[in-house]
Amino acid sequence: MSGAIQLVWLKRDLRLLDHAPLARAAKRGPVVLLYVHEPSLLTSPEHDPSHLDFVSAGLTELDAAMRARGHRLVVRHGEFPDVLERLQQEIPFEHLWSHEETGNRLTYDRDLRVGRWCKHRQLPWTELPQTGVARPHRSREGWAQRWTARMRAPIVPVPETLPVPAWPAGFDFGHGIDRAALAVPASDKVEAVAGGEAAALATLDSFLQRRGVNYRADMSSPVEGWQGCSRLSPYIAWGHISMRTVYQRQARRFEQLRGRPVSREPVDPRWKASLESFESRLRWHCHFMQKLEDQPSIEYVNMHRGYDGLREEDPGRWSAQQRAHFRAWCEGMTGYPLVDAVMRALHRGGWINFRMRAMVVSFASYHLWLHWRPCAVALARHFLDFEPGIHFSQFQMQAGTTGINSIRIYNPIKQAEDQDPHGTFIRRYVPELADVPIEYLAEPHKMSPMLQREVGCIIGADYPAPVVDHGLAYRTAKAKMFRWRQKTGLREEARQVMRRHGSRKRPPLRRA
Numbered sequence: 001m002s003g004a005i006q007l008v009w010l011k012r013d014l015r016l017l018d019h020a021p022l023a024r025a026a027k028r029g030p031v032v033l034l035y036v037h038e039p040s041l042l043t044s045p046e047h048d049p050s051h052l053d054f055v056s057a058g059l060t061e062l063d064a065a066m067r068a069r070g071h072r073l074v075v076r077h078g079e080f081p082d083v084l085e086r087l088q089q090e091i092p093f094e095h096l097w098s099h100e101e102t103g104n105r106l107t108y109d110r111d112l113r114v115g116r117w118c119k120h121r122q123l124p125w126t127e128l129p130q131t132g133v134a135r136p137h138r139s140r141e142g143w144a145q146r147w148t149a150r151m152r153a154p155i156v157p158v159p160e161t162l163p164v165p166a167w168p169a170g171f172d173f174g175h176g177i178d179r180a181a182l183a184v185p186a187s188d189k190v191e192a193v194a195g196g197e198a199a200a201l202a203t204l205d206s207f208l209q210r211r212g213v214n215y216r217a218d219m220s221s222p223v224e225g226w227q228g229c230s231r232l233s234p235y236i237a238w239g240h241i242s243m244r245t246v247y248q249r250q251a252r253r254f255e256q257l258r259g260r261p262v263s264r265e266p267v268d269p270r271w272k273a274s275l276e277s278f279e280s281r282l283r284w285h286c287h288f289m290q291k292l293e294d295q296p297s298i299e300y301v302n303m304h305r306g307y308d309g310l311r312e313e314d315p316g317r318w319s320a321q322q323r324a325h326f327r328a329w330c331e332g333m334t335g336y337p338l339v340d341a342v343m344r345a346l347h348r349g350g351w352i353n354f355r356m357r358a359m360v361v362s363f364a365s366y367h368l369w370l371h372w373r374p375c376a377v378a379l380a381r382h383f384l385d386f387e388p389g390i391h392f393s394q395f396q397m398q399a400g401t402t403g404i405n406s407i408r409i410y411n412p413i414k415q416a417e418d419q420d421p422h423g424t425f426i427r428r429y430v431p432e433l434a435d436v437p438i439e440y441l442a443e444p445h446k447m448s449p450m451l452q453r454e455v456g457c458i459i460g461a462d463y464p465a466p467v468v469d470h471g472l473a474y475r476t477a478k479a480k481m482f483r484w485r486q487k488t489g490l491r492e493e494a495r496q497v498m499r500r501h502g503s504r505k506r507p508p509l510r511r512a
């Protein structure tokens with residue numbers, strides 16, 4: 001041990017288990033564990049107060065864990081590299097440690113500033129991977145195999161001892177959130193889950209032991225998916241649990257179920273398919289993030305530039321009708337009950353299952369013909385699990401601007417009938433429709449005026465009429481996409497996109 005102070009910069013990794021930078025730093029010398037609230041991130045259009053609440057819960061738990069070890073967490077408020085410069089004067093450190101981050105332009109530029117500062121100070125900065133995203137990354141060939149190898153690598157245990165530095169007299173550890181100073185109002189997401197490593201591990205455990213049994217069948221429904229999906233995404237996105245921990249615990253559970261002696265209670269056969277689907281999605285997480293890692297511009301521009309001009313990107317140039325449609329979509333007032341229920345559920349809790357995310361993005365992109373970029377920013381705020389790499393890649397995929405994915409236009413009426421057949425979800429989040437008979441719930445505007453009065457829901461007054469006609473909007477969008485795809489030169493660029501981002505062979509067999 002060198003005795004020189006090691007600064008561990010916490011980013012999206014608020015946990016003690018499987019934290020390689022912390023473990024490596026603790027072997028070198030006394031550790032200062034730092035988290036920084038950055039005004040530029042807190043005031044960015046993608047940020048929501050619920051994100052701060054989630055992070056704060058993680059910080060509180062981490063600080064308690066540090067105190068139990070006779071240590072403390074250090075929290076600062078400011079921009080990089082100024083924060084580092086000031087801290088260096090207070091408690092000189094010799095090495096900076098962190099995880100690699102595949103973030104948006106703001107965090108990418110901030111990391112460049114930190115890199116320059118470290119170079120200027122001649123201070124080493126070690127960044128270690130925490131997901132399956134490869135850096136540097138030269139080719140997609142063999143990517144899935146490398147991902148699996150990384151997931152199977154040993155989990156880094158919580159360090160037994162964390163060497164404590166000699167804190168200077170009067171050193172400010174800087175705890176508690178001052179929302180006024182951070183300029184972040186209180187969150188209105190009353191149904192958002194709480195953050196923290198313990199909650200992450202408990203959520204994983206309940207999924208693997210009980211909730212996940214019918215995952216494959218439940219995942220598309222906003223009703224069954226509520227319990228049947230893992231609900232791990234915010235914990236993974238903010239690093240309150242590592243992807244490797246999730247992967248290895250599900251693999252262990254798979255083995256356990258497979259090896260259960262015949263004399264014991266029989267294993268529900270649905271587990272196998274469910275855990276296999278779950279494992280694929282863990283890989284997708286990193287597969288999508290790799291796209292942003294390899295091509296950071298997809299945060300702003302079409303993955304396939306041949307789709308530039310397909311839709312108007314600048315909201316300042318939108319027609320009054322487009323602006324009204326965007327507002328109706330954001331507020332859950334489109335007159336399509338399932339779309340509205342999903343948007344309002346996001347306002348309240350910040351989570352919805354994959355199929356419903358894809359459906360509302362399809363509705364915005366095709367029925368309303370809105371550019372993905374302003375919609376992606378609006379939903380990033382509402383997603384408690386906002387993960388830039390997945391978010392922007394998925395938005396582009398659902399909006400049809402990658403050039404390599406088939407066009408999928410969801411029918412919001414059919415989705416309501418298939419995925420919410422009893423209307424439980426719609427009635428919960430669109431209370432105006434509480435007494436609408438089930439046969440009209442997907443299309444309440446079809447109720448007769450007399451029935452509208454009877455059930456206390458006048459269309460156009462209590463609940464909006466559909467902002468567009470589904471059939472017409474669907475046919476128009478399909479025709480526009482078809483015409484656009486006939487343009488010359490699109491195929492060659494699509495091949496390049498495929499070479500750069502497309503998934504290749506399947507990963508090795510689970511038990512290979």
Ligand SMILES: Cc1cc2nc3c(=O)[nH]c(=O)nc-3n(C[C@H](O)[C@H](O)[C@H](O)COP(=O)(O)OP(=O)(O)OC[C@H]3O[C@@H](n4cnc5c(N)ncnc54)[C@H](O)[C@@H]3O)c2cc1C
Nearest residue numbers: 229230231232233281285353354357358385386387391394
């Ligand atoms: C337009 C759009 C935007 C999205 N934005 C995000 C985002 O910002 N952050 C985010 O974590 N997910 C995003 N997703 C992917 C997916 O919808 C969520 O990961 C999933 O619904 C989270 O719920 P869960 O944790 O219960 O997932 P589960 O179904 O239990 O899956 C387990 C984990 O696998 C990963 N995963 C699951 N599905 C996908 C997928 N299709 N693509 C990539 N990773 C996946 C997630 O980490 C998830 O936590 C987006 C999907 C769409 C269509």
